[in-house]
Amino acid sequence: xxxxxxxxxxxxxxxxxxxxxxxxxxxxxxxxxxxxxxxxxxxxxxxxxxxxxxxxxxxxxxxxxxxxxxxxxxxxxxxxxxxxxxxxxxxxxxxxxxxxxxxxxxxxxxxxxxxxxxxxxxxxxxxxxxxxxxxxxxxxxxxxxxxxxxxxxxxxxxxxxxxxxxxxxxxxxxxxxxxxxxxxxxxxxxxxxxxxxxxxxxxxxxxxxxxxxxxxxxxxxxxxxxxxxxxxxxxxxxxxxxxxxxxxxxxxxxxxxxxxxxxxxxxxxxxxxxxxxxxxxxxxxxxxxxxxxxxxxxxxxxxxxxxxxxxxxxxxxxxxxxxxxxxxxxxxxxxx
Amino acid sequence: xxxxxxxxxxxxxxxxxxxxxxxxxxxxxxxxxxxxxxxxxxxxxxxxxxxxxxxxxxxxxxxxxxxxxxxxxxxxxxxxxxxxxxxxxxxxxxxxxxxxxxxxxxxxxxxxxxxxxxxxxxxxxxxxxxxxxxxxxxxxxxxxxxxxxxxxxxxxxxxxxxxxxxxxxxxxxxxxxxxxxxxxxxxxxxxxxxxxxxxxxxxxxxxxxxxxxxxxxxxxxxxxxxxxxxxxxxxxxxxxxxxxxxxxxxxxxxxxxxxxxxxxxxxxxxxxxxxxxxxxxxxxxxxxxxxxxxxxxxxxxxxxxxxxxxxxxxxxxxxxxxxxxx
Amino acid sequence: xxxxxxxxxxxxxxxxxxxxxxxxxxxxxxxxxxxxxxxxxxxxxxxxxxxxxxxxxxxxxxxxxxxxxxxxxxxxxxxxxxxxxxxxxxxxxxxxxxxxxxxxxxxxxxxxxxxxxxxxxxxxxxxxxxxxxxxxxxxxxxxxxxxxxxxxxxxxxxxxxxxxxxxxxxxxxxxxxxxxxxxxxxxxxxxxxxxxxxxxxxxxxxxxxxxxxxxxxxxxxxxxxxxxxxxxxxxxxxxxxxxxxxxxxxxxxxxxxxxxxxxxxxxxxxxxxxxxxxxxxxxxxxxxxxxxxxxxxxxxxxxxxxxxxxxxxxxxxxxxxxxxxx
Numbered sequence: 001x002x003x004x005x006x007x008x009x010x011x012x013x014x015x016x017x018x019x020x021x022x023x024x025x026x027x028x029x030x031x032x033x034x035x036x037x038x039x040x041x042x043x044x045x046x047x048x049x050x051x052x053x054x055x056x057x058x059x060x061x062x063x064x065x066x067x068x069x070x071x072x073x074x075x076x077x078x079x080x081x082x083x084x085x086x087x088x089x090x091x092x093x094x095x096x097x098x099x100x101x102x103x104x105x106x107x108x109x110x111x112x113x114x115x116x117x118x119x120x121x122x123x124x125x126x127x128x129x130x131x132x133x134x135x136x137x138x139x140x141x142x143x144x145x146x147x148x149x150x151x152x153x154x155x156x157x158x159x160x161x162x163x164x165x166x167x168x169x170x171x172x173x174x175x176x177x178x179x180x181x182x183x184x185x186x187x188x189x190x191x192x193x194x195x196x197x198x199x200x201x202x203x204x205x206x207x208x209x210x211x212x213x214x215x216x217x218x219x220x221x222x223x224x225x226x227x228x229x230x231x232x233x234x235x236x237x238x239x240x241x242x243x244x245x246x247x248x249x250x251x252x253x254x255x256x257x258x259x260x261x262x263x264x265x266x267x268x269x270x271x272x273x274x275x276x277x278x279x280x281x282x283x284x285x286x287x288x289x290x291x292x293x294x295x296x297x298x299x300x301x302x303x304x305x306x307x308x309x310x311x312x313x314x315x316x317x318x319x320x321x322x323x324x325x326x327x328x329x330x331x332x333x334x335x336x
Numbered sequence: 337x338x339x340x341x342x343x344x345x346x347x348x349x350x351x352x353x354x355x356x357x358x359x360x361x362x363x364x365x366x367x368x369x370x371x372x373x374x375x376x377x378x379x380x381x382x383x384x385x386x387x388x389x390x391x392x393x394x395x396x397x398x399x400x401x402x403x404x405x406x407x408x409x410x411x412x413x414x415x416x417x418x419x420x421x422x423x424x425x426x427x428x429x430x431x432x433x434x435x436x437x438x439x440x441x442x443x444x445x446x447x448x449x450x451x452x453x454x455x456x457x458x459x460x461x462x463x464x465x466x467x468x469x470x471x472x473x474x475x476x477x478x479x480x481x482x483x484x485x486x487x488x489x490x491x492x493x494x495x496x497x498x499x500x501x502x503x504x505x506x507x508x509x510x511x512x513x514x515x516x517x518x519x520x521x522x523x524x525x526x527x528x529x530x531x532x533x534x535x536x537x538x539x540x541x542x543x544x545x546x547x548x549x550x551x552x553x554x555x556x557x558x559x560x561x562x563x564x565x566x567x568x569x570x571x572x573x574x575x576x577x578x579x580x581x582x583x584x585x586x587x588x589x590x591x592x593x594x595x596x597x598x599x600x601x602x603x604x605x606x607x608x609x610x611x612x613x614x615x616x617x618x619x620x621x622x623x624x625x626x627x628x629x630x631x632x633x634x635x636x637x638x639x640x641x642x643x644x645x646x647x648x649x650x651x652x653x654x655x656x657x658x659x660x661x662x
Numbered sequence: 663x664x665x666x667x668x669x670x671x672x673x674x675x676x677x678x679x680x681x682x683x684x685x686x687x688x689x690x691x692x693x694x695x696x697x698x699x700x701x702x703x704x705x706x707x708x709x710x711x712x713x714x715x716x717x718x719x720x721x722x723x724x725x726x727x728x729x730x731x732x733x734x735x736x737x738x739x740x741x742x743x744x745x746x747x748x749x750x751x752x753x754x755x756x757x758x759x760x761x762x763x764x765x766x767x768x769x770x771x772x773x774x775x776x777x778x779x780x781x782x783x784x785x786x787x788x789x790x791x792x793x794x795x796x797x798x799x800x801x802x803x804x805x806x807x808x809x810x811x812x813x814x815x816x817x818x819x820x821x822x823x824x825x826x827x828x829x830x831x832x833x834x835x836x837x838x839x840x841x842x843x844x845x846x847x848x849x850x851x852x853x854x855x856x857x858x859x860x861x862x863x864x865x866x867x868x869x870x871x872x873x874x875x876x877x878x879x880x881x882x883x884x885x886x887x888x889x890x891x892x893x894x895x896x897x898x899x900x901x902x903x904x905x906x907x908x909x910x911x912x913x914x915x916x917x918x919x920x921x922x923x924x925x926x927x928x929x930x931x932x933x934x935x936x937x938x939x940x941x942x943x944x945x946x947x948x949x950x951x952x953x954x955x956x957x958x959x960x961x962x963x964x965x966x967x968x969x970x971x972x973x974x975x976x977x978x979x980x981x982x983x984x985x986x987x988x
Binding site: 017 | 649
Binding site for chain 2: 675
């Protein structure tokens with residue numbers, strides 16, 4: 001495996017402060033390697049988007065990062081603590097090193113500015129020495145990169161279709177050739193054909209430009225198809241992470257298995273579809289112990305009192321899972 | 337916003353036990369409490385004012401143009417009338433006209449706005465046009481003209497005229513709200529199962545419009561009170577009927593300003609401003625209840641400074657001092 | 663262009679509605695106040711003037727309503743609004759022509775100042791939530807609850823009576839002859855300070871609150887988050903993304919505010935005896951000069967419509983979504 005480009009350790013995020021605070025993320029440890037596609041999966045409310053925004057400190061109020069570290073590793077080997085950056089440093093870091101393709105392309109573009117304006121303002125902010133003509137040329141180049149005719153440069157967002165807007169967002173994300181691109185449900189609003197078309201294009205661009213991708217979606221079949229490694233989140237924690245094919249063939253966490261069986265696979269043998277009973281927990285009323293235990297068919301004694309740690313199961317160092325089925329069950333004596 | 341939006345949506349959907357708690361949170365807001373407190377004070381004045389007034393507001397006396405004193409707390413007018421008594425007696429008319437006009441105008445706006453939004457089509461076009469026309473025509477000059485054609489316009493008639501010219505804004509807002517509600521699943525479901533239209537409007541749509549209707553009502557009351565006082569001030573309304581505007585009318589026409597008799601016009605104006613502010617505060621409370629983003633007071637500790645686009649980092653023990661505010 | 667044509671059509675309908683309301687008011691009201699006026703001025707009125715008053719106020723009972731209506735329009739098209747009784751025998755149109763420029767200048771300048779000032783402050787308070795500027799909000803709420811005219815009274819008593827810095831009434835020094843020369847213009851400006859200050863102080867609060875709330879709402883839009891994620895400068899995000907979008911509803915809400923502002927301005931003119939149409943309206947009300955009142959109402963409405971059209975054009979320039987390509 002290649003060197004890491006982003007390491008997250010022990011990240012905690014709350015919504016609200018003081019007595020009203022609820023846990024949104026707990027003890028997140030995650031590493032993104034150079035050039036890989038890391039998938040983040042989970043039901044809505046599992047914290048996968050919160051994680052993506054917390055890393056870039058874009059989380060809207062009342063989100064507060066209450067602990068942990070996020071380090072960005074530069075090419076020269078130096079590490080940058082993203083949580084300690086000042087506003088100005090953060091501004092310089094954003095988009096230059098890490099860009100985001102947002103969920104809901106409908107509202108991601110400023111309705112009163114042309115595509116040209118929105119593609120070039122980011123160049124202007126980060127490359128002030130660039131000439132106006134060069135910026136326009138770069139914008140044209142970016143549009144053709146994502147398969148849009150450069151003539152559309154003067155268009156306003158409302159004049160573009162949903163798919164085109166999403167491509168514009170991707171073009172924008174690549175404007176500065178960042179090291180990391182976070183894609184938050186980049187294709188949810190699009191039809192299935194368009195989804196795959198855009199994702200294929202993205203994979204091709206990644207091969208050409210060599211950036212790393214954090215790919216967030218609730219559609220685990222898309223993840224398995226397009227990512228190298230997958231982390232599965234539940235109730236604000238990572239419950240399992242492993243290579244995409246390992247997750248597909250052999251999910252260890254009962255929740256991963258449940259997710260896997262609630263989506264049809266586009267390739268490979270047919271599987272029986274079954275949902276997960278119950279609904280995801282609410283942030284303000286997180287179950288004790290393993291948050292998944294009320295919905296888990298395989299729960300054992302101790303699941304409702306002890307939070308399982310994310311660790312490698314059976315001496316297999318390449319993957320990790322947070323489930324008492326795969327670790328030594330907590331001693332009854334230690335129960336609270 | 338995508339994250340928090342979806343997560344908050346989940347929050348709202350599952351938070352059934354807390355729903356009733358949230359209703360009272362509206363009352364717990366500092367603005368609302370202050371607003372309701374002031375309003376309550378004036379309502380009390382309106383009820384008991386005429387009884388506790390120390391003098392007959394129209395009775396003249398020998399104490400001409402006296403500044404505030406022990407026997408005349410707010411001083412006297414040029415003809416020796418007691419200003420405090422005039423204010424106390426006048427409160428009832430002010431509130432009566434304000435609330436009657438508010439109720440009438442709100443009823444009109446609900447009727448027209450909800451009907452337009454729910455029926456759609458040609459009826460909507462016609463009713464929207466009607467409310468837009470009334471919205472653009474300046475209300476005050478119209479009220480002045482109508483009121484001045486009626487000799488000896490009483491309180492109720494004034495309230496009626498004000499209501500007739502001030503329903504349009506509420507109707508417009510309600511129409512938009514109804515329009516969005518009409519497309520919601522539960523309303524569509526009720527239509528599909530053949531529930532009669534009036535039932536859908538009454539039981540499915542109206543409960544969801546409560547906050548909008550309430551804020552429209554409060555807004556109209558503010559407008560009605562200001563209009564009424566204005567009418568009295570310029571002498572269109574019946575000036576033998578005491579209200580705060582009448583006090584100002586006499587003060588203005590007796591050159592109180594030039595004589596330096598500030599006590600003659602200051603109390604009435606402060607009362608108007610206080611009453612108007614209390615209603616405005618209640619309206620903010622409603623707005624913030626409907627749209628929590630607008631809140632100025634964020635719950636919990638104010639140590640962490642929230643800022644859009646730059647999530648605060650409050651790692652215990654480390655960066656916290658950076659974020660504290662005095 | 664379609665947008666503009668639609669708005670234009672709407673304003674024509676509104677103008678028609680306002681004129682028709684104006685036509686109906688004297689005909690629907692009990693009694694014939696204008697008849698009484700004519701009787702009072704019997705010997706001084708020539709037949710022409712009597713005819714036009716009869717047509718405008720529906721005194722000719724022999725005619726059908728429709729006939730009266732067409733006659734009414736015919737008179738309007740000739741600019742004939744009847745004779746003013748307050749300024750007998752000056753035609754109403756002449757009285758208005760003399761006073762309208764004063765009002766337009768006063769309203770125009772003060773509205774521009776208060777809009778720019780209020781929107782600017784609103785942008786900052788809405789962007790930096792929880793800063794010291796949030797403590798301005800209760801103050802602005804209080805000020806916006808004060809009626810314009812009362813604030814005018816206070817301004818006079820403080821800055822004209824107690825400390826005679828500015829004149830208490832009038833639009834210019836009476837010893838001057840109105841002309842486009844410096845002595846006159848400077849005198850007009852000097853006289854305009856207090857009324858203008860009063861209007862700006864009253865009106866600015868509304869703009870601050872409106873803009874603040876829109877900024878707060880827009881700040882959580884996805885595109886503002888994208889702008890932050892792009893690492894754009896704070897100025898660019900705040901003005902180019904947030905404020906640039908937040909101002910749109912404020913401009914389209916201009917229509918509502920304008921009627922209110924105009925109403926307030928009329929009263930400020932009355933308080934300051936400022937030679938605009940508000941003061942004339944006040945005198946008309948006092949003298950029961952119905953032709954003057956109705957003429958003023960028409961002119962105010964038409965001016966408000968024209969101002970709305972300007973706001974629409976501005977909106978069209980600012981929002982590309984209304985500019986559909988042919």
